[in-house]
Amino acid sequence: xxxxxxxxxxxxxxxxxxxxxxxxxxxxxxxxxxxxxxxxxxxxxxxxxxxxxxxxxxxxxxxxxxxxxxxxxxxxxxxxxxxxxxxxxxxxxxxxxxxxxxxxxxxxxxxxxxxxxxxxxxxxxxxxxxxxxxxxxxxxxxxxxxxxxxxxxxxxxxxxxxxxxxxxxxxxxxxxxxxxxxxxxxxxxxxxxxxxxxxxxxxxxxxxxxxxxxxxxxxxxxxxxxxxxxxxxxxxxxxxxxxxxxxxxxxxxxxxxxxxxxxxxxxxxxxxxxxxxxxxxxxxxx
Amino acid sequence: xxxxxxxxxxxxxxxxxxxxxxxxxxxxxxxxxxxxxxxxxxxxxxxxxxxxxxxxxxxxxxxxxxxxxxxxxxx
Numbered sequence: 001x002x003x004x005x006x007x008x009x010x011x012x013x014x015x016x017x018x019x020x021x022x023x024x025x026x027x028x029x030x031x032x033x034x035x036x037x038x039x040x041x042x043x044x045x046x047x048x049x050x051x052x053x054x055x056x057x058x059x060x061x062x063x064x065x066x067x068x069x070x071x072x073x074x075x076x077x078x079x080x081x082x083x084x085x086x087x088x089x090x091x092x093x094x095x096x097x098x099x100x101x102x103x104x105x106x107x108x109x110x111x112x113x114x115x116x117x118x119x120x121x122x123x124x125x126x127x128x129x130x131x132x133x134x135x136x137x138x139x140x141x142x143x144x145x146x147x148x149x150x151x152x153x154x155x156x157x158x159x160x161x162x163x164x165x166x167x168x169x170x171x172x173x174x175x176x177x178x179x180x181x182x183x184x185x186x187x188x189x190x191x192x193x194x195x196x197x198x199x200x201x202x203x204x205x206x207x208x209x210x211x212x213x214x215x216x217x218x219x220x221x222x223x224x225x226x227x228x229x230x231x232x233x234x235x236x237x238x239x240x241x242x243x244x245x246x247x248x249x250x251x252x253x254x255x256x257x258x259x260x261x262x263x264x265x266x267x268x269x270x271x272x273x274x275x276x277x278x279x280x281x282x283x284x285x286x
Numbered sequence: 287x288x289x290x291x292x293x294x295x296x297x298x299x300x301x302x303x304x305x306x307x308x309x310x311x312x313x314x315x316x317x318x319x320x321x322x323x324x325x326x327x328x329x330x331x332x333x334x335x336x337x338x339x340x341x342x343x344x345x346x347x348x349x350x351x352x353x354x355x356x357x358x359x360x361x
Contacts, residue, residue, distance in 0.1 A: 088361045201356075201360045231360065271294055271355065273295060
């Protein structure tokens, strides 16, 4: 069977020339679909098999010089959960889909409202009142049909979190309240998986990779020093540009974790003040 | 004693510079510092002293570095 798949991939692959004149051996979307249909495997499995032959699915070509063929294959075999499909989550879902993360789980019980249109990339005028998680899953399928997407149109709670997140390797925190983020942090400690925290308020934002048990958020917000459930966003709102910056940084943290490369933001957080273009790394000891 | 103060976000503009060294009397608490800087109390104020999150009643020591910022929680 394996030989047949490899023969099919070679048969549907060919020399691809980019607009800048580079040439590589690639396989296009149509070829991947044919391999999958003829070998009775998923398109994701066909893409992974192609990469193992160093035949690059064209859709990922622009990733390869930075991620590597093995890195791209590893992402296609990875599983990421996104909790919250609003401003941060919608952009994270968009990026993870284009990146080619193999399995995406979306959790959000909310529906789109008109005041989401300023920043939530998943929300079009026609999507108002629709479930964010469902729209997110449709977006994933529309961008990258090789991805296995699961959506749960329910809010994360302390009771359901372990079950919802247990099959993911890393969780993107795209929630909108500090209190539920602290719940998520506790749960990932139990599950032994990291979460990538991102939060926005006005033109301010912050990002951190929280390893299980490091409890950065409860150190910041817990105990006697607890602020109200909402942060500076209650005063400054959530304007258009901030989620795109923070969600991009969150997905970059996911890449670093899944591919074990670069310098993750562990035991520190990045605090961004976009209006003054000041990015500060703030250490946080426990 | 001398303490190093770093202000972030909405607190950045309350002092001429967001990062400065300041003289303080023995026994000065984080809260005393926040009040002397006239940080708006309509915004929740958070402080790290030498990279550790502290309560406002914490007494500062010579050479301490204080970061003051506000919680960010939106999505």
